[in-house]
Amino acid sequence: MSEFVYMNGEYIEKEKATIPVMTHAFLYGTSIFEGIRAYYNEEENQLYAFRVPEHFERLVKSARIMHMVPTNTIDEYCEITKTLLRKNNYRQNTYARPTHYKAAQRVGTSFLKNPDAFLIFTVPMEDYIDTQKGLKICVSSWRRTSDNAIPPRAKVGGAYANCALVSTDARLAGFDDAITLSEDGRVTEGSAMNLFLVMDGKLVTTLATDNILQGITRDTIIKLARDLDLEVETRVIDRTELYLADEAFFCGTGAQVSPITSIDSRPLGDGNVGPISTKLQNLYLDVVKGRVPQYKKWCMPIYD
Numbered sequence: 001m002s003e004f005v006y007m008n009g010e011y012i013e014k015e016k017a018t019i020p021v022m023t024h025a026f027l028y029g030t031s032i033f034e035g036i037r038a039y040y041n042e043e044e045n046q047l048y049a050f051r052v053p054e055h056f057e058r059l060v061k062s063a064r065i066m067h068m069v070p071t072n073t074i075d076e077y078c079e080i081t082k083t084l085l086r087k088n089n090y091r092q093n094t095y096a097r098p099t100h101y102k103a104a105q106r107v108g109t110s111f112l113k114n115p116d117a118f119l120i121f122t123v124p125m126e127d128y129i130d131t132q133k134g135l136k137i138c139v140s141s142w143r144r145t146s147d148n149a150i151p152p153r154a155k156v157g158g159a160y161a162n163c164a165l166v167s168t169d170a171r172l173a174g175f176d177d178a179i180t181l182s183e184d185g186r187v188t189e190g191s192a193m194n195l196f197l198v199m200d201g202k203l204v205t206t207l208a209t210d211n212i213l214q215g216i217t218r219d220t221i222i223k224l225a226r227d228l229d230l231e232v233e234t235r236v237i238d239r240t241e242l243y244l245a246d247e248a249f250f251c252g253t254g255a256q257v258s259p260i261t262s263i264d265s266r267p268l269g270d271g272n273v274g275p276i277s278t279k280l281q282n283l284y285l286d287v288v289k290g291r292v293p294q295y296k297k298w299c300m301p302i303y304d
């Protein structure tokens with residue numbers, strides 16, 4: 001059976017959801033998007049989509065930055081996501097990709113006189129990056145795009161050419177992924193995920209103003225850690241602090257919680273996945289599956 005895609009206000013078969021070759025977003029990367037995960041909970045035979053309103057709130061912020069006009073309200077976006085996931089009848093972990101894009105069919109970069117369009121597709125998804133083995137990471141020689149170039153605070157399609165260079169060159173050099181610095185040498189984040197360090201029993205993560213996408217998973221980890229009475233510091237991080245951390249992990253909708261065991265060939269701590277990373281990873285995976293009552297408010301059930 002064909003999967004459905006939501007496009008131009010309708011639920012249509014994926015094969016029919018096509019975009020003309022001269023579409024502005026295809027020519028210039030002028031799209032904004034979200035990645036939302038829905039987790040299948042076997043015990044309840046339920047699919048839970050995680051922090052859906054927060055994703056659409058960020059989409060609306062991206063739209064404000066990028067001269068785009070949202071097509072729907074937050075409530076409508078959530079309802080469309082739910083209907084689409086339900087129509088596709090998934091009983092497995094799934095990823096939804098709402099994309100808002102500039103749909104003019106012409107050559108020329110301007111956002112003016114350029115209609116907005118919106119679609120969501122969904123696809124089954126398990127791990128996007130290995131969450132178990134402990135990642136071997138390098139610092140990328142590429143720099144993160146800055147707030148005054150393509151703002152990382154907005155989740156802009158075209159900006160992912162930067163992420164693709166970072167992740168591809170890291171893999172070609174034999175690493176699992178990379179951490180990027182800003183032009184002035186501050187630590188920002190991974191190729192498409194945020195970063196936490198564990199130092200002296202505290203979590204340390206970069207400032208929201210240090211050229212990162214302000215991740216919803218980052219926010220989730222901060223809240224979970226504080227509820228566990230773990231101190232969380234958000235501050236500027238120097239490159240060499242990366243080498244001195246006791247533990248580190250990436251986090252993101254795709255990356256979930258992915259522990260890191262070495263950076264630039266320097267083992268972190270004893271070189272194994274650390275206890276705080278493991279504890280937060282386990283808790284996160286229970287939370288997203290709707291298994292922790294305190295955080296069930298973040299999980300949108302798809303089936304009645």
Ligand SMILES: Cc1ncc(COP(=O)(O)O)c(C=O)c1O
Nearest residue numbers: 192193194213215216217252253
């Ligand atoms: C560049 C970048 N940073 C961070 C993240 C993490 O954001 P979130 O936790 O909202 O998925 C993502 C997306 O997953 C990303 O693409």
